[in-house]
Amino acid sequence: MRRFTIAALAGVASFVTVAASANEELAKMAENPKNWVMPTGDFANTRYSALDQITAENVDRLQVAWTFSTGVLRGHEGGPLIIDGVMYVHTPFPNNVYALDLNNDGRILWRYEPRQDPSVIPVMCCDTVNRGVAYGDGKIILNQADTTVVALDAKTGEVVWTAKNGDPSKGETATAAPFVVKDKVLIGISGAEFGVRGHMTAYNLSDGKIAWRAYSVGPDEEMLVDPEKTTELGKPIGKDSSLNSWEGDQWKIGGGTTWGWTSYDPELNLIYYGTGNPSTWNPSQRPGDNKYSMTIFARDPDTGQAKWLYQMTPHDEWDYDGVNEMILADLDFDGAQRKALVHMDRNGFGYTLDRETGELLVAKKYDPVVNWATEVDMDKNSPTYGRPKVDPKYSTHQAGEDTNVTGICPAALGSKDQQPGSYSPDTGLFYIPTNHVCMDYEPYRVSYTAGQPYVGATLSMYPPKGENRMGNFIAWDATKGEIVWSVPEQFSVWSGALSTKGGVVFYGTLEGYLKAVDAKTGKELYKFKTPSGIIGNVTTYEHDGKQYVAVLSGVGGWAGIGLAAGLTEPTAGLGAVGGYAALSDYTALGGQLTVFGLPDQVTSAN
Amino acid sequence: MAHGVRVLCALALALVSGLALAQDGPAKKDGAGDPTAVSEDSGKWFDAGGNPTFKVEEDGTVDWYTYSGFRRYHAECHVCHGPAGDGSTYAPALTKSLRAISYTDFMDVVVNGRTNVSSAQENVMPAFGTNPNVMCYLDDIYIYLRARANGAVDRVRPPKRADKPDAFTEAEAACMGH
Numbered sequence: 135m136r137r138f139t140i141a142a143l144a145g146v147a148s149f150v151t152v153a154a155s156a157n158e159e160l161a162k163m164a165e166n167p168k169n170w171v172m173p174t175g176d177f178a179n180t181r182y183s184a185l186d187q188i189t190a191e192n193v194d195r196l197q198v199a200w201t202f203s204t205g206v207l208r209g210h211e212g213g214p215l216i217i218d219g220v221m222y223v224h225t226p227f228p229n230n231v232y233a234l235d236l237n238n239d240g241r242i243l244w245r246y247e248p249r250q251d252p253s254v255i256p257v258m259c260c261d262t263v264n265r266g267v268a269y270g271d272g273k274i275i276l277n278q279a280d281t282t283v284v285a286l287d288a289k290t291g292e293v294v295w296t297a298k299n300g301d302p303s304k305g306e307t308a309t310a311a312p313f314v315v316k317d318k319v320l321i322g323i324s325g326a327e328f329g330v331r332g333h334m335t336a337y338n339l340s341d342g343k344i345a346w347r348a349y350s351v352g353p354d355e356e357m358l359v360d361p362e363k364t365t366e367l368g369k370p371i372g373k374d375s376s377l378n379s380w381e382g383d384q385w386k387i388g389g390g391t392t393w394g395w396t397s398y399d400p401e402l403n404l405i406y407y408g409t410g411n412p413s414t415w416n417p418s419q420r421p422g423d424n425k426y427s428m429t430i431f432a433r434d435p436d437t438g439q440a441k442w443l444y445q446m447t448p449h450d451e452w453d454y455d456g457v458n459e460m461i462l463a464d465l466d467f468d469g470a471q472r473k474a475l476v477h478m479d480r481n482g483f484g485y486t487l488d489r490e491t492g493e494l495l496v497a498k499k500y501d502p503v504v505n506w507a508t509e510v511d512m513d514k515n516s517p518t519y520g521r522p523k524v525d526p527k528y529s530t531h532q533a534g535e536d537t538n539v540t541g542i543c544p545a546a547l548g549s550k551d552q553q554p555g556s557y558s559p560d561t562g563l564f565y566i567p568t569n570h571v572c573m574d575y576e577p578y579r580v581s582y583t584a585g586q587p588y589v590g591a592t593l594s595m596y597p598p599k600g601e602n603r604m605g606n607f608i609a610w611d612a613t614k615g616e617i618v619w620s621v622p623e624q625f626s627v628w629s630g631a632l633s634t635k636g637g638v639v640f641y642g643t644l645e646g647y648l649k650a651v652d653a654k655t656g657k658e659l660y661k662f663k664t665p666s667g668i669i670g671n672v673t674t675y676e677h678d679g680k681q682y683v684a685v686l687s688g689v690g691g692w693a694g695i696g697l698a699a700g701l702t703e704p705t706a707g708l709g710a711v712g713g714y715a716a717l718s719d720y721t722a723l724g725g726q727l728t729v730f731g732l733p734d735q736v737t738s739a740n
Numbered sequence: 741m742a743h744g745v746r747v748l749c750a751l752a753l754a755l756v757s758g759l760a761l762a763q764d765g766p767a768k769k770d771g772a773g774d775p776t777a778v779s780e781d782s783g784k785w786f787d788a789g790g791n792p793t794f795k796v797e798e799d800g801t802v803d804w805y806t807y808s809g810f811r812r813y814h815a816e817c818h819v820c821h822g823p824a825g826d827g828s829t830y831a832p833a834l835t836k837s838l839r840a841i842s843y844t845d846f847m848d849v850v851v852n853g854r855t856n857v858s859s860a861q862e863n864v865m866p867a868f869g870t871n872p873n874v875m876c877y878l879d880d881i882y883i884y885l886r887a888r889a890n891g892a893v894d895r896v897r898p899p900k901r902a903d904k905p906d907a908f909t910e911a912e913a914a915c916m917g918h
Contacts, residue, residue, distance in 0.1 A: 252857045280783035586871035594816040690829040
């Protein structure tokens with residue numbers, strides 16, 4: 135590893151294949167809870183830490199240890215990495231990266247400040263967010279807004295290689311965090327609101343060359359699916375299954391972008407990720423199931439070939455992207471251990487699947503107000519097995535173009551968006567940040583122009599009828615499909631959760647609070663108001679014998695569009711009860727990292 | 741004379757602020773002048789200066805263009821400029837902008853875009869000149885936002901609207917090419 139770093143430093147292109155070594159290194163590093171080596175904590179996306187200095191008993195003594203201003207005002211999603219005494223902090227556009235020396239009071243070791251054409255800014259649908267950097271093979275990988283993928287030397291910040299994953303002039307942009315697996319880095323793409331045809335692309339960690347690219351929609355060979363061997367719910371998908379689910383060549387601007395999270399099971403050698411909405415938002419304009427938008431993919435990371443897939447929302451009529459994280463956990467089903475994949479979808483259903491076979495085990499609503507579908511058909515002998523039973527009252531396709539369908543829950547924001555949940559093996563529970571928002575949706579005809587928005591629906595969003603809050607933080611039992619406890623929040627919870635061995639679960643709120651709750655009961659144990667609303671993900675690490683909790687503040691993102699402008703303003707016409715106000719009454723812009731720790735007298739007494 | 745002018749100005753100011761305080765009707769001036777609708781052409785209203793404008797009946801019925809603008813705005817513009825033109829964390833509130841900019845300024849920015857990048861902000865408005873979903877409804881969006889800027893329509897979907905004029909249907913089909 136070191137030899138390679140030096141070679142790269144010297145500017146010598148190296149074509150040495152590192153084989154599985156990067157993977158082994160990363161897996162080993164992830165086992166050390168003092169580090170936080172990938173955005174979701176580990177390959178399984180659990181966002182769980184084995185650190186236990188901060189406990190349910192002492193978390194109320196938490197205090198701010200230090201802070202760092204990112205110098206950027208836009209929405210700050212994602213969170214820092216912590217690797218062997220160095221913290222890597224990223225920002226929204228212009229996507230600066232800072233390496234902070236934790237052994238030297240956070241002194242800046244290096245900074246990377248890319249020059250990007252600002253014309254990419256307005257083609258990012260929902261703020262210029264970025265969900266973080268990844269580490270692998272001595273490099274920090276950054277997925278820039280303009281789809282430039284950059285590998286930086288982790289020690290020096292020097293550029294080792296760059297690659298171009300898309301074309302912003304066609305609306306192709308990047309927000310997703312890279313995901314390192316084996317000798318490759320997986321890069322997703324954004325832009326389904328611009329008719330971008332989504333794909334997942336694997337680049338060699340060593341030289342940045344494309345290893346494989348798997349489209350979400352289109353011909354079998356371009357999707358890297360095998361009509362006979364790739365299965366959906368146990369059955370081969372058959373020839374041209376995607377092409378047959380679109381009218382004409384609409385799949386070419388069909389969406390299915392890959393802007394969420396990826397996870398990996400080393401034993402099964404499978405990666406998992408979801409695809410986004412089909413383009414346009416007007417369902418009448420794209421008859422068919424629009425495969426494979428809104429789909430969970432399980433692929434071989436070496437070849438990209440899909441082993442199984444599952445489309446959760448065929449022919450989407452509500453913008454329920456399927457990109458949310460896939461948390462991998464071995465769960466107990468009546469005494470039988472199952473290798474499970476748990477996915478809390480935008481569409482309001484919490485899915486549990488067998489991650490080896492793609493068998494559907496559980497699909498239950500994780501917010502009681504979800505109404506667009508009554509249930510998911512779980513009858514294996516039914517011709518509609520695995521499909522949601524859509525309530526015609528909330529079908530924007532059946533209502534047709536130019537008809538406003540009201541009271542659909544959840545809103546296009548989803549019952550949950552990309553903000554990742556956490557799984558604690560100690561409690562066996564999944565901790566999920568959620569939205570509690572409904573909408574009116576009126577589709578109408580639009581024309582496609584490359585690089586221009588391709589939306590085709592008018593939306594208004596508001597809290598569920600008769601309620602005045604727009605979020606919950608819930609604990610979920612993924613074997614039963616039941617909410618164990620639920621903490622109401624005034625606004626959507628748009629921050630990624632962290633659970634720890636100390637029995638504490640952390641999350642941030644849009645008002646700017648970092649909150650700690652009891653993992654067993656949800657009881658609030660601590661809160662602190664940071665300078666701006668939190669849409670970042672909470673991280674923990676240990677340094678010099680002390681456990682720290684870090685989170686980025688900086689309100690924005692899609693939450694910032696609706697909520698900061700006063701989405702929650704009470705209006706008689708929407709039937710929402712009054713007494714609450716816009717998010718802008720609580721917080722303002724500002725990018726800051728806040729790091730928390732216990733006072734020395736507490737940690738030394740431990 | 742000078743003294744007299746000053747008194748007049750003070751009076752005018754008092755009148756304007758009185759109106760604003762009372763909030764019992766739209767303010768009578770925005771970036772394009774007085775928005776009062778004085779003439780109509782096939783369901784589309786214009787102010788005394790010839791700028792497109794809104795027309796809201798006493799029972800709250802809005803003209804078709806205001807309604808159409810509401811729909812188009814909430815597809816093409818609201819992902820940045822926020823619901824009902826109220827702004828977001830990263831794009832200005834157009835309800836405020838339209839109190840300052842003229843109809844032609846509005847057209848210019850939408851067609852050609854605008855870049856406002858500094859160390860403190862990165863605001864970039866794209867050029868929509870080639871986008872039929874925006875260009876074919878430019879007046880509609882302007883009229884809706886003008887109504888919002890003048891407090892003539894609420895944040896929500898206008899509950900009552902005039903029927904779609906035939907002239908609109910024809911122009912739309914020609915512009916969108918279907």
